Amino acid sequence: MDAELVEYELQRARIPFVARRVDTRESFLRELVEFAPDLILSDYTLPRFDGMTALALARQVAPAVPFLIVTGSVNEETAVGCMKAGAADYLLKSNLARIGPAIEGALARIRAREEKARAQEALRRSEANLRAIFNNSLQAFVLIDPDGTIQALNPTAVEWSTRLLARPLQEGAQVADFVPEAAEAFRAALSGEARNVERHLQDVDGAELWFETTHAPVVDDEGSVIGVCLNARDISTRKQAERALRESEERYRDLFDNASDLVCATDPEGRFHYVNSAWHHAIGLSDVELSRRGFLDVVHPDSRARYREVVQQALAGETLTRVELVLVTSTDATITVEGNLSCTFRNGGPLILRGIYRDVTERKRVEDQLRRAERMQAAGRLAGGMAHEVNNMMTGVIGFSEFLLRSFAEEDPRRGEVEEIMRAGTRASDVTRQLLAFTRQQLLHPEVLDVNGVVGGLEKMLRRSLGEDHVLELALSADAGEIRADRGQLEQVLINLILNARDAMRPHGRVTVATGRAMLDEVYAQSHAGIGIPPGEYVLLSVSDTGIGMARETQARIFEPFFTTKPVGQGTGLGLSTVYGIVKQSDGFVWCYTEPGHGSTFKIYLPRSLDGAAPVVPAGPAGELRGGTETILVVEDEDVVRALACRGLRERGYTVLEARHGREALDRLAECRHPIGLVISDVVMPELGGRELGSQLAVLQPELPILFMSGYTGEDVIQRGLLDPGVPYQQKPFTPEGLARKVREMLDGRPAPGRRAEPA
Secondary structure (H helix, E strand, O other), X not given: OHHHHHHHHHHHOOOOOOOOOOOOHHHHHHHHHHOOOOOEEEEOEOOOOEHHHHHHHHHHHOOOOOEEEXXXXXXXXXXXXXXXXXXXXXXXXXXXXXXHHHHHHHHHHHHHHHHHHHHHHHHHHHHHXXXXXXXXXXXXXXXXXXXXXXXXXXXXXXXXXXHHHOOOOOOOOEHHHHOHHHHHHHHHHHOOOOEEEEEEEEOOOOOEEEEEEEEEEEEOOOOOEEEEEEEEEEOHHHHHHHHHHHHHHHHHHHHHHHOOOEEEEEOOOOEEEEEOHHHHHHHOOOHHHHHOOEHHHHEOHHHHHHHHHHHHHHHOOOOEEEEEEEEEOOOOOEEEEEEEEEEEEEOOEEEEEEEEEEEOHHHHHHHHHHHHHHHHHHHHHHHHHHHHHHHHHHHHHHHHHHHHHHHOOOOOOHHHHHHHHHHHHHHHHHHHHHHHHHOOOOOOOOEEEEHHHHHHHHHHHHHHHHOOOEEEEEEOOOOOOEEXXXXXXXXXXXXXXXXXXXXXXXXXXXXXXXXXXXEEOHHHHHHOOOOOOXXXXXXXXXXXXXXXXXXXXXXXOOOOOOOXXXXXXXXXXXXXXXXXXXXXHOOOEEEEEEOOOOOEEEEEEEEEOOOOOOOOOOOOOOOOOOXXXXXXEEEOOOHHHHHHHHXXXXXXXXXXXXXXXXXXXXXXXXXXXXXXXXXXEEOOOOOOOHHHHHHHHHHHOOOOOEEEEEOOOHHHHHHOOOOOOOOOEEEOOOOHHHHHHHHHHHHHOOOOOOOOOOOO
């Protein structure tokens, strides 16, 4: 009945509840565990159980659960006993209407105790965490009272102070005694302002350290500053990394600025971001000037298509190597560069185009010279072999034509036909000679020449060569000076240039031949890339015309053998190549200035002769050719040439022995019973060549002179190792009269016994 009343009052108090009713010790203990009540209402007196025993058990098993005792009558002493035993409250059955407030009060007190316990636990944990952070932090913490007294500090602060000051910070000490330079930051913190300061210090061992310190105000709940927290962080590692990064950037900048390669960066549209010093030096544009231009603006028009192509490849993610471009400098000069091009991407899009280029202008010039030298070498091999064969054949053609011509009377009409044969043979020989001149294999006979005298001596021939439709002007400087060159070859140069000028002028024009003195330096050489000129004093010989001029493409090829712009049948393409070869073989160089529609000027620079020798005056007509009675041995494997030489010498009164090669010549010498005055020997022969024959004769008959002859040029036989320089030599083709004159000259000039020049 009492339990029902209690439940009724709970419902009246609008307290939601679920209840379990027990009346024995066992059931009470069981429900304490299984039901886990939030509140226990117990009668003070039970038939088989009592309230005080239940209270004792509840305090043991569930001490946090409020325990209320309900009793019919209880005196004050019993009530006090219940409360002391741990009851949260007691209720009289006669006043159960108070059960609602009593339960709410008990539960509220329990919640308050739990919240307080939780707060105390949180505070304890927070203090423990802060203490752990404070004591174990790798940063230094010092708590300072407003008067500067150190209130607390962590082990790191003690360690660092000992390392820096050789004495530890201590609680109760004045912070100003340890860190006097921080006084201003300390005062700012007391005024409520936190300050960060970086400090560069040295420890007791001299090691450099960097610290970042913060002086922050410590405030109470009311916002009043009650102290200062000094926090220090060791930033030495960061500072070392920053310094290493800065030094790395400085090294990179130094490497970038002082690199010999041209380094630049542009955006994908080609606008310059930065370039290095080498780029400025090569292109000649400042940063301000470059900022107004794009990369394409400094690319030569001929290279712009290639530049656009490689940029598209780089923007597609390719890294390109050996990109070759022609750039235009601020002075409109061109340079050739070769390098790498790549693109840096960000978020999948192109950001920076980076190019590293090397100026290969000089290398390209050398490569061009090498290719030209290789072409000349190939042409030289061809010319040498061709000259040997053609000159052997032309020796017979010209020589026997001379014999035939001498057999005809002056009025015989057949003389004209023979003379045409001789002229054709001479022209064939001239073509070979011109090709040899280009390949620099002509055997030159240099002498000191007055260049004005050479031009003056050729004036009539030059005017005839130009024809009446063109005007020849001479502008000869009185102090032009002397040169050392082969007169015949220099005359050939002048004639070829005059003929070239004549063909470039239609229908009328003017040709000016000028001479002068020139002092050329390294600046001139650099501005005329590709000519390889050593600085020094030169004599200038120039030929200018008012003709049609040349385009750049034509000018680049004018000195190539067989290159001509004339119609088929009107030129061999060897005129200017012959000029080039003769000038180069004379240690000079030739340069062409030309523009379409404005004519051309060929400037030839030859080293000025400074040896003081008087210029050679051209020799007069040769005297009457004398014959002789000496015995001469002719050694030649070509039957036609051998027959020609023997007949011409026999007609001059000489006794002539014949041999087809060197071994047969040695047999003839052994068989001959009278002295032999001269041996004429071809150089290239089967079984035993001319050089080998000369070597054996130097042992057998050291005083016997030898005249060598060959279809190869004198320079060519020396380069091929067939003869040594300086030996007597007769170039094929020759005429019987020319050979007889050379023979007479050698016989008359034979050295005394024991002093004959040997071919070695």
